[in-house]
Amino acid sequence: MAWDPAELPDAHDRTVVITGGNAGVGYFTAEQLAGAGVRVVLACRDPERAESAVAAIRRRVRGARVEATPLDVTDRASVDALAESLLERERVDALVLNAGMVHPPRERRTDRYGNELVLSTNVLGHFRLVARALPALERTDGARIVSLGSLASRLGSLRLDDLQLERSYTSWRAYSGSKIAAQVFGFELERRLRAAGSGVASLVVHPGYSTSGRTPGVRGVNQPSRAKRFADNLQAAWTQGKDHGAWVPVRAVLDPTLTGEGYLGPAGLTKGAPASGRATRASRSPRTGARLWPLLEAASDQEFTVR
Numbered sequence: 123m124a125w126d127p128a129e130l131p132d133a134h135d136r137t138v139v140i141t142g143g144n145a146g147v148g149y150f151t152a153e154q155l156a157g158a159g160v161r162v163v164l165a166c167r168d169p170e171r172a173e174s175a176v177a178a179i180r181r182r183v184r185g186a187r188v189e190a191t192p193l194d195v196t197d198r199a200s201v202d203a204l205a206e207s208l209l210e211r212e213r214v215d216a217l218v219l220n221a222g223m224v225h226p227p228r229e230r231r232t233d234r235y236g237n238e239l240v241l242s243t244n245v246l247g248h249f250r251l252v253a254r255a256l257p258a259l260e261r262t263d264g265a266r267i268v269s270l271g272s273l274a275s276r277l278g279s280l281r282l283d284d285l286q287l288e289r290s291y292t293s294w295r296a297y298s299g300s301k302i303a304a305q306v307f308g309f310e311l312e313r314r315l316r317a318a319g320s321g322v323a324s325l326v327v328h329p330g331y332s333t334s335g336r337t338p339g340v341r342g343v344n345q346p347s348r349a350k351r352f353a354d355n356l357q358a359a360w361t362q363g364k365d366h367g368a369w370v371p372v373r374a375v376l377d378p379t380l381t382g383e384g385y386l387g388p389a390g391l392t393k394g395a396p397a398s399g400r401a402t403r404a405s406r407s408p409r410t411g412a413r414l415w416p417l418l419e420a421a422s423d424q425e426f427t428v429r
């Protein structure tokens with residue numbers, strides 16, 4: 123089916139929660155969904171950045187229904203508090219698992235529980251959040267969980283025997299491994315939801331190669347320096363703005379024809395309108411999914427049985 127990112131269907135009856143919705147792809151996902159009438163909830167770790175994003179959406183989208191709520195995905199109490207608050211909502215149509223550490227540290231770092239920080243940020247907090255908030259999605263017809271994967275999943279590998287990279291940390295392995303794990307989790311979740319007869323779908327997407335220097339300036343949200351704009355524009359042939367990267371998760375939330383079996387990304391791989399693509403065999407592997415799941419349960423201290 124053809125999809126025009128500029129002609130979104132009306133979605134006034136929906137509520138969508140976006141982790142890390144104050145910046146980058148997450149911000150533009152929220153802004154575009156607000157433009158389609160969605161009530162958007164930005165789950166963010168920094169209250170000031172969250173308020174700047176809320177103000178920007180209100181400024182740029184007439185009649186926007188937008189609010190912010192606290193979330194640090196590396197803090198279990200914060201994740202649990204968000205999950206509790208979602209259970210109290212009448213409906214949650216989609217949970218967009220967007221928050222991420224995209225520039226991992228050179229040296230291995232850990233969160234307060236001793237988990238490697240990139241894995242913690244990009245996967246473990248979201249795993250715990252979904253496990254706890256799933257009943258809120260289950261009671262909403264046609265609800266979706268959207269996982270942000272990456273093209274990096276094509277270039278790296280997932281080390282199930284050293285998931286926390288205690289023996290083999292590099293910043294690239296941490297990022298690519300975390301994004302493969304996010305994709306494996308999304309596809310495994312979809313298999314478990316289908317097996318349980320759930321009405322919720324788990325969709326895995328990637329936003330191509332989207333940089334802030336190619337993204338429109340938004341006061342308080344995206345204000346790259348001239349040097350950054352110059353440098354990012356040198357890569358214009360194969361990059362796009364984060365506003366265009368957001369077209370992908372927006373379609374994943376709104377297109378009723380999509381199912382969890384697909385893998386949505388830009389038509390031109392790194393840039394372009396959202397179209398169906400192909401995830402790596404490793405990401406889709408049920409064997410890898412079954413092996414990763416208990417490791418995520420242990421690391422996030424969260425049992426997760428899909429019923």
Ligand SMILES: NC(=O)c1ccc[n+]([C@@H]2O[C@H](COP(=O)([O-])OP(=O)(O)OC[C@H]3O[C@@H](n4cnc5c(N)ncnc54)[C@H](OP(=O)(O)O)[C@@H]3O)[C@@H](O)[C@H]2O)c1
Pocket residue numbers: 141142143144145146147148165166167168171193194195196219220221222223224243270271272273301328329330331332333364367
């Ligand atoms: N841009 C790309 O080309 C690309 C490609 C493939 C995949 N992706 C994925 O798309 C997602 C968004 O990427 P982006 O380029 O938009 O990144 P970004 O501009 O750096 O934005 C990341 C967002 O995540 C939030 N975040 C980071 N750590 C957090 C934490 N502990 N708790 C809560 N929120 C946290 C950030 O909040 P703060 O503002 O507080 O730091 C920010 O809102 C990521 O999952 C990334 O892996 C992006």
